[in-house]
Amino acid sequence: DGGITQSPKYLFRKEGQNVTLSCEQNLNHDAMYWYRQDPGQGLRLIYYSQIVNDFQKGDIAEGYSVSREKKESFPLTVTSAQKNPTAFYLCASSINGLGETQYFGPGTRLLVL
Amino acid sequence: QQQVKQSPQSLIVQKGGISIINCAYENTAFDYFPWYQQFPGKGPALLIAIRPDVSEKKEGRFTISFNKSAKQFSLHIMDSQPGDSATYFCAASMRAGGFKTIFGAGTRLFVKA
Numbered sequence: 001d002g003g004i005t006q007s008p009k010y011l012f013r014k015e016g017q018n019v020t021l022s023c024e025q026n027l028n029h030d031a032m033y034w035y036r037q038d039p040g041q042g043l044r045l046i047y048y049s050q051i052v053n054d055f056q057k058g059d060i061a062e063g064y065s066v067s068r069e070k071k072e073s074f075p076l077t078v079t080s081a082q083k084n085p086t087a088f089y090l091c092a093s094s095i096n097g098l099g100e101t102q103y104f105g106p107g108t109r110l111l112v113l
Numbered sequence: 114q115q116q117v118k119q120s121p122q123s124l125i126v127q128k129g130g131i132s133i134i135n136c137a138y139e140n141t142a143f144d145y146f147p148w149y150q151q152f153p154g155k156g157p158a159l160l161i162a163i164r165p166d167v168s169e170k171k172e173g174r175f176t177i178s179f180n181k182s183a184k185q186f187s188l189h190i191m192d193s194q195p196g197d198s199a200t201y202f203c204a205a206s207m208r209a210g211g212f213k214t215i216f217g218a219g220t221r222l223f224v225k226a
Contacts, residue, residue, distance in 0.1 A: 004156075042202065042218040043157075058213075090156050099145055099206035099214060104156030 003027065004105035006091050011110045013078065013085060021076045021108045023091030032074040033102065035090040036060060043090065049074055050096070078110060086112050115140060117205050119217030126224050132190040134220045136203035139184065143205040143215075148177065148188050151200045151219075160201070161188070193224045 004025045013019045025032065034046040045058030049068040063082025068074050074093075078085045089108045094100040118137045126132045136146075147162035163170045163177040163186065170177045176189040190197055200221050206214040 006156075040219075040221070043216045045213060048213065092156075097208060099208040101147055101159050101162065102214060104149075104158065107154070107156050109154075 004091060004093055004103055006089075006105035006108050008108060009106070011108055012113050013110060014113050016080045018077055018079050019110070021078070021089055021091075021110070023074045023076065023105060024072055025074075025091075025093045025103075025105075026072060027093055027095075027103065028071070029093035029103070030071070030096045031094045031100070032068065033092040033094075034058075034064070034066065034074070034076045035092065037088040037090060037107075046076065046089075085110055115215055117203060117215045117217045119203050119220060121220060122218070123221040124223070126193045126222065128193065128195060128224055128226050130193050130224075132188075132193045132197065132222055132224070134188045134201055134203070134222070135185065136187065136205075136217050137183075137185045138205045138215075140205070141184070142207050145206045145208050146177070146179065146186050147204050147206075147214075148175075149202045149204065149216075151202065153199075157202060190222075193222075195224045195226050198222055198224050 007022045031050045033048045035043040044060050046064050047066045049055035065077045091105040092102040094102045148160045149157035150160040151157040161172050161175050165181050174191045179186045200219045202219045203217040204214050
């Protein structure tokens, strides 16, 4: 089955801790994205990558970091600099360009202890 | 110019009724307008999409109406069912040029049985 997987489904972060959210796709898509969704709100773009070893900041990149060492993987690290990390995090991919249909993973819910 | 304005924020419809969600955009360079459906705790999934060279696209009970001159497009859900209860996002993008997809704020639809 082709698709996007995200893990874990739930993640708890302690004060001052960095945590990493996993995103893997086997769709052979070039572009990948990370979005943050707060309750009752829309999708805000954190980072995106159009090709391996290259990524760009989105609208709310502060306090987050990413890497794109493999085409299939685009992990997101929520650093201690992100003061309000509680949210639903969505990873997506598209065939190539930024304007194509995006395919979303099931999401990771991050909670602060 | 990069905003997509979506309304209403929430919508309650009786079973069998018509659900209508509206979106408006400013950037005339947008050439792809998808709608995504998101169930609670899940990632969004593409529902239906339209390009500006057509005024209407229908897939089953779901229809997109597109008004290029008014820079507006809408989603109509005919014979709405309780299973349609979800959050719906409109979006706009340019397939070429590396311009990111812009999402509307979302509409929470509740269909009463």
